[in-house]
Amino acid sequence: MTKEELQMLGFEIVAYAGDARSTLLKVLKEVRAGNFENTEAALKSADENLTLAHNAQTKMLAEEADGKDMELGFIFVHGQDHLMTTLLLRDLIQDFIALYRSRR
Numbered sequence: 001m002t003k004e005e006l007q008m009l010g011f012e013i014v015a016y017a018g019d020a021r022s023t024l025l026k027v028l029k030e031v032r033a034g035n036f037e038n039t040e041a042a043l044k045s046a047d048e049n050l051t052l053a054h055n056a057q058t059k060m061l062a063e064e065a066d067g068k069d070m071e072l073g074f075i076f077v078h079g080q081d082h083l084m085t086t087l088l089l090r091d092l093i094q095d096f097i098a099l100y101r102s103r104r
Contacts, residue, residue: 013079
């Protein structure tokens with residue numbers, strides 16, 4: 001995989017993880033205000049974007065597992081950072097949703 005291909009995968013991961021992050025923060029704001037109406041749909045949307053980001057990540061992991069040398073750049077590392085922090089955010093927001101629901 002070329003450096004340019006890895007950069008494109010990095011951009012792809014950033015875009016999908018960024019969309020998921022925005023959705024998750026929006027749903028958190030909604031549940032804080034007591035609105036649980038679109039919670040499940042928002043979580044599903046975030047999960048779909050996280051899956052797309054994870055699939056992009058898996059492309060690179062499969063190449064490396066096949067023994068191909070990877071020339072990682074900052075963009076790919078940045079994408080990894082976005083993906084991992086958004087996965088953590090998703091877990092935390094699920095707990096916040098449960099907490100806010102229990103206080104109703």
